[in-house]
Structures are given as structure tokens and as C-alpha cells.
Amino acid sequence: METYLDSVSAMGRNVICTGMGNNGDDALHFGGKLENREIQEIELGIGPYEPALNLQLWKAYEDEIKIYVENPSGIRIGPLEERMGAQRWRAGNTNLLIYYGKPAPYHVTQEIYFEFLPDALYVDSGVWKLVLQGINVKNGDYFLWLPGGKTLNPGTGFYLPRVHGTLTIPATARRLISVGAYDSRLLSYAAFSGRGSSELPYGKPDLTAPGVGITAPRTGGDYGSYTGTSFAVPFVSGSAALLMEWGIIKGNDPYLYGEKVKAYLRRGARPLPEYKQYPNYEVGWGALCVTQSLPQERIAPSTDRISPVT
Structure with a gap:
């Protein structure tokens, strides 16, 4: 599956985002x-x-x-x-x-x-x-x-599980944007979020987004509160779409897709308070920030506490 998705990602004008999975704190x-x-x-x-x-x-x-x-x-x-x-x-x-x-x-x-x-x-x-x-x-x-x-x-x-390397397929695909989860209320890493590993030849996750207590539609027309990396991914896929609109549709960069979008999102990611070193196996390059990721409208980097999504 990873090989297929990497091939599709290389076809152009697309960005594929996926969650890291929810097995980070399981003994699996x-x-x-x-x-x-x-x-x-x-x-x-x-x-x-x-x-x-x-x-x-x-x-x-x-x-x-x-x-x-x-x-x-x-x-x-x-x-x-x-x-x-x-x-x-x-x-x-x-x-x-x-x-x-x-x-x-x-x-x-x-x-x-x-x-x-x-x-x-x-x-x-x-x-x-x-x-x-x-x-x-x-x-x-x-x-x-x-x-x-x-x-x-x-x-x-x-009995002695290893937390590193708990990401799940297809987050292991090289060209996909693999998204972990953090708690946007506490500004802390969500322990269930799958982790990357030094055994992988490339860094995962790429970044993290809010994935705890997310308000989302549910069957019947009502809303509910949900938790998981599957609810962090839409923040990133929507952000990727905004960057592609800015670049391709509005004519600012006709090649703003694929690995280029990933690179911009990685560069714009903001730090979380509990981490000193980036990238790391838990949150990758940091927390999603679209403002910082815009290539021609970047503001000065900040290490201040971050809002849930900027």
C-alpha cells in the first residue's frame, strides 16, 4: 500500500495526508x-x-x-x-x-x-x-x-512494549504527510498518537494537529466530540488545500503540491511547550500553523504558546 500511495503522490497536483494511528500507548x-x-x-x-x-x-x-x-x-x-x-x-x-x-x-x-x-x-x-x-x-x-x-x-x-515505531500503515509511506495528534487545550502531545522510529529511513510524523475533543458532524445532523489522529488529519488536508489554492489557483506558485506542500508545512510548524528538539518521534516538526507556512507571507517565527490552529 505504501508503494502504491507513493506512486500516486508522484503523479502531480495532489497531496495525500494520513493519520499516525492511535496505538501509541497500547502494548501492541x-x-x-x-x-x-x-x-x-x-x-x-x-x-x-x-x-x-x-x-x-x-x-x-x-x-x-x-x-x-x-x-x-x-x-x-x-x-x-x-x-x-x-x-x-x-x-x-x-x-x-x-x-x-x-x-x-x-x-x-x-x-x-x-x-x-x-x-x-x-x-x-x-x-x-x-x-x-x-x-x-x-x-x-x-x-x-x-x-x-x-x-x-x-x-x-x-509485557515490555516499545512505544517508538507505533505508527500504522499508511503513515509509513514516505511521500504522504503523516499527521500526529496533540491536545489543543493543554498544548500537549496526545499519548495515543502513533510515534515514529529511528528504524525508518525518514522522519515521521511530519507534523501534528489538534486531535483531542474535536467537534465534528455525526449521523443524524448533530455534532459530537471525537478523539484520534483521524480527526487531526482534516486540519492538515484542509491546510494543504488552502496552500494549493494560494499557489495553483491564484497563480502564486503553479508547482505548490506534493512534497513542496509538505516542506512548507514542516517549516511553518510551531513548537509545543514540552519539546526542545525538532523533529522528534512524537510531534515531528511541530504543530500545524498555516500562517507560518505561507511561503511569501511568513511572519517572524515565535516560540510563544500557540493557539490550537493558526
Whole structure:
């Protein structure tokens, strides 16, 4: 999806904006670095009454590692076999379907997909362990993901989650404007907003916009209060449209689209009080400010407290 959206963004006269996702403070992501002959154990809690579960492990394809899975009662399966097609294992009252992926034309990484399926109604609850053993490791970085979207029961998640890298697809696309959320009343970062990571070859998010307690229309013609990065994105897409109108429609800059709009919005972004260094993994280049982003009508930069959107 990221490759497709980057291609569309390069076609001209468009700007694509997306949210960073709302998994920033959820225990859904873990990552680390594995060395040769090193063994690491990752603990994953599965709460009661979980009807099914899937887990994704991403690593460099060139790294050869052994993988074991241990259920809460201590039953260990593995090492898993790296082969095409599904392989089925059983641990206690839970069946595991495991799929090894291959690199794609657009990336050199490998996905290993785990599906937890109960024998009866629910997956065995308790502390599961994923054991990784380095055999022939050249890179060593790995990343683990549980499903987002508030689909998991309380108690299901990694015991030592990693907050960095919690942005979700398609915010990972290079050419998109990826938008985080902040609380415009408190002028503070919204903890649920997905974060970027040093593992990405480019900085994300690009900037942040109000995403807490946003008044918006709802079904039936009334209004409601909403929270999430999906409600921060419209501030930025509307601002991008205003810049494109100023540049393309009004004749001030016929090439004001795509990465150029992103560059102007990044430059015009204002600081939030809790941050000294920009860009950063939480708010990117700062908080949206259209006034500062106008290329020929910029006012002197200010470090004063900012209004929700200027």
C-alpha cells in the first residue's frame, strides 16, 4: 500500500495526508536486536476470553534465526521450520498456524505470521513466550506486532512494549504527510498518537494537529466530540488545500503540491511547550500553523504558546 500511495503522490497536483494511528500507548509493539548465538525471550500476555489472535514478526530476510513458542503451562514448540505454506503446531489447548513469508519486489524484509486458534472457545490465557535464537545473523533487528484497532481484550499485549515505531500503515509511506495528534487545550502531545522510529529511513510524523475533543458532524445532523489522529488529519488536508489554492489557483506558485506542500508545512510548524528538539518521534516538526507556512507571507517565527490552529 505504501508503494502504491507513493506512486500516486508522484503523479502531480495532489497531496495525500494520513493519520499516525492511535496505538501509541497500547502494548501492541515490541522490537529488539538479536546477535549471533544469542537467545532472547519475549513475553506476551493473552487475556481471558480471547477468541483468536495473530502476531507478526518482521526481520531482515538474510538473518537466520530459530524460533520457539512456549505456552503458559510451559509447553514449548519448535524450532519452527522455514518453508512455504502453512505449518500447524499445537500447544496446550491452542493451535498455531505459522506462515513464513519471502521478500517482495519492494522490500527485503521477511514476515513470519502466527495465528493462535483455540481448540474450544478461547486461546489459552496467561504468559506466552516467543524465543528467538540467532544462528547466522547479519542485521539482527526484528519487530513484533499485535493487531490494532482496539480489537484485543484487556490483558492482551507485550509485557515490555516499545512505544517508538507505533505508527500504522499508511503513515509509513514516505511521500504522504503523516499527521500526529496533540491536545489543543493543554498544548500537549496526545499519548495515543502513533510515534515514529529511528528504524525508518525518514522522519515521521511530519507534523501534528489538534486531535483531542474535536467537534465534528455525526449521523443524524448533530455534532459530537471525537478523539484520534483521524480527526487531526482534516486540519492538515484542509491546510494543504488552502496552500494549493494560494499557489495553483491564484497563480502564486503553479508547482505548490506534493512534497513542496509538505516542506512548507514542516517549516511553518510551531513548537509545543514540552519539546526542545525538532523533529522528534512524537510531534515531528511541530504543530500545524498555516500562517507560518505561507511561503511569501511568513511572519517572524515565535516560540510563544500557540493557539490550537493558526
